[in-house]
Amino acid sequence: MDRQPIQVIGGGLAGTEAAWQIAQAGVPVIFHEMRPQRYSPAHHTEHLAELVCSNSFGAMASDRAAGLLHEELRQLGSIVIAKADEHSVPAGGALAVDRGQFSQDLTETLSSHPLIDFRREEVRKIPEGIVVLATGPLTSPDLAEDLHRFTGMEYLSFFDAASPIIVGESINRDIAFLASRYDKGEAAYLNCPMNKAEYLRFREALCQGEQTELKDFERETAKFFEACLPIEELAQRGEDTMRYGPLKPVGLSDSRTGDRPYAVVQLRQEDKAGQLWNMVGFQTNLRWGEQKRIFQMIPSLENAEFVRLGVMHRNTFINAPQLMQATLQFRHNPQLLAAGQLIGTEGYTAAAAGGCLAGINAARLALGKETVTLPNTTMMGSLFEFISSASPKHFQPMPPNFGILPELGEKIKNKQERYGRYRDRALGDLKNWCSQL
Template sequence: MTIHVVGGGLAGTEAAWQIAAAGVPVVLHEMRPVRMSPAHHSAELAELVCSNSFGAKASDRAAGLLHEELRQLNSIIIATADKHQVPAGGALAVDRAVFSSELTTTLAAHPLIELRRGEITQIPEGIAVITTGPLTTESLAADLQRFTGMEYMSFFDAASPIVMGESINMDIAFRASRYDKGDADYINCPMNKEQYLHFWTTLCQAEQAELKEFERETAKFFEACLPIEEMAKRGEDTMRYGPLKPVGLTDGRTGERSYAVVQLRQEDKAGQLWNMVGFQTNLRWGEQTRVFRLIPGLENAEFVRMGVMHRNTFINSPELLHPTLQFRQRPTLLAAGQISGTEGYTAAAAGGWLAGTNAARLALGLTPVQLPPTTMMGALFEFISSASPKHFQPMPPNFGIMPELGVKIRAKQERYAAYRDRSLADLQQWRNSVPGQLSIVN
């Protein structure tokens, strides 16, 4: 049985390699150079279209832990990145041209991998993996839309930052729901008039990130995703009549209503991550940290995802996917990479590893595997398959999505090291217990 992988980015390259490593034939479909995307510059597999960095190397950082997990699982993406890394301080950065060229040559030479150039406009039959990323073509996106029943697939997305709950100053912020609807579901950061005006002025003057040309052409169609800085520029009180409106919110400690209130909504089941409601933004990341820490209660905020604004395509994974990355309504179809709701190069490789592994296991008559939720990979795929579908946005790897340790460790570096130690120990134990082991987990 031949498996079809659609998309030759990081996720698709990893998926195809893991399928072939398991002894199963695979066709890897990549439309370039027959049809180029607006963001790519070459026909190579696994082209890095933005930065050449895979994030922090250190295994007590979220990205670094993900690197180490993938090394233990024989990821071809991370092995090739390690081989072609360039000096970048504490980050794993690569010579992007050599990195992509070697992966293209390696996969094309594998006897079980057929690299087929040309656009795929419909979901393939049989066992298939979709890894087409944020620039999925209109025709395939339309077919995915029909298959999933989603109202839309491709849109211009402006996403809000997410902060670690433990970094919010609850001596200032307070828990409440507007008009007491719900069980104090939101964290609220109150502002007096002086604080609000200072924040408003600074926000209006902050530096925005530059959009790519094809994104500038799209942005004007998406008024509903208006960035907070654009809203601020429409007038001094625009935010106060929008996401920062104080109506219906009273601080139980003082009994007073504030001049403006920034609300944060719980992002994960454990309540460790909080989304800044209405703060979709196109500010540069350094500017986001500087400006948003002016909000009372967020002066020491630790951001696990910065706000982003770009053309995007992703499915509502909490409604559609299992943590195995199989579609619930069609288990022989899997998704990986940014289209599944993960964010970042290493997360794409991780999704490709799991989707490729499980596609191969299906072809071999084996049960698909689910990674332990105490690993970074397992936590990430558990999150995208169980988060609130109403507010779902792509998520990068971060320690906030991992199950708590069970013991309180105040020092952040020591706490993250404990997450790492637990993750790698559990991954090793899991590898040794997988029934019907493939070559990739021997």
């Protein structure tokens, strides 16, 4: 029997995962991506699942929130995590990827799938039938307006930003040193050390640096997302704020001298060849000329060559608690599903997780089956339960974290042991859930 194709709109991480899950269930997909016909302010390539900020999917260890989400997605056959594993680059305890190879491979894999009709076109109106919206936080204006008409609500907004990327050979290795924190795992970060005087001069320059002006409507409607603050915003919050955040020196020492710096700027490898390095935690709204001037004050980056400077843009998301079910279906139209940052989940892995569940449920609708929710003891299940049931008044994007999981039956003081128990419960419950599908 010929089935009506499901339409997936948006070729980011969520849309890519959703299209894959639907096709793997034997249901045809029309997969829409507007690039290269039209680019968002944050994208630079036409490839699927382009990583526009960091190249890291977060901690790999399964007793960390991101790592547990990785393991859950592996159990569910995630194409995004499979390709991330395949194209991983050294990043200490994090799952980071060669972003070019990662995105290109996903583009080739999905565009060659026999059940995926990949169309490079902009969708300006929500189609009829079963649809997965995965247009991300920078949905094109026409489609955003149609979604506004459908929901009757304005978008919520916050500001997000991407960190600069530096050419590896322009980094002064006489100063920068390779090390992992507490010498744990592979030494995958280049560390640029600062003494107190250097740090204070750098902080003062950040506080006084000229920023890109925000438009009036952006000032009025948007705010910073606390998990992704611009480095200059951190600098302005206090003298030591950066030293307790992205510039913390704890657990790092230069093996050449044995000294622990007063502050450290860390660089994470971007590609497998080690030719490109990302400034960890340096998302910024500084003007590009100011970025070069101020960031070259960092010891070892005095001659840094930037292949990408930091950018900042407004992200938008819907008020999911008022609109969404934990199945990722809209309450007022169960044939319309959504996933990714559009619904207020934060981070690459969470976007892939949303695409995974939205794809599974879209396929189940097409096959005449009931839609499903994941056990709330899993990181995925608790995340989607949260975004569908949180207080609508103060809703803000939520990353995966152990604080949203239901408590264990007993109190465990040791955090690592407690998180390990959360992991064991989640993966066991997910395995049982999968066996009953």
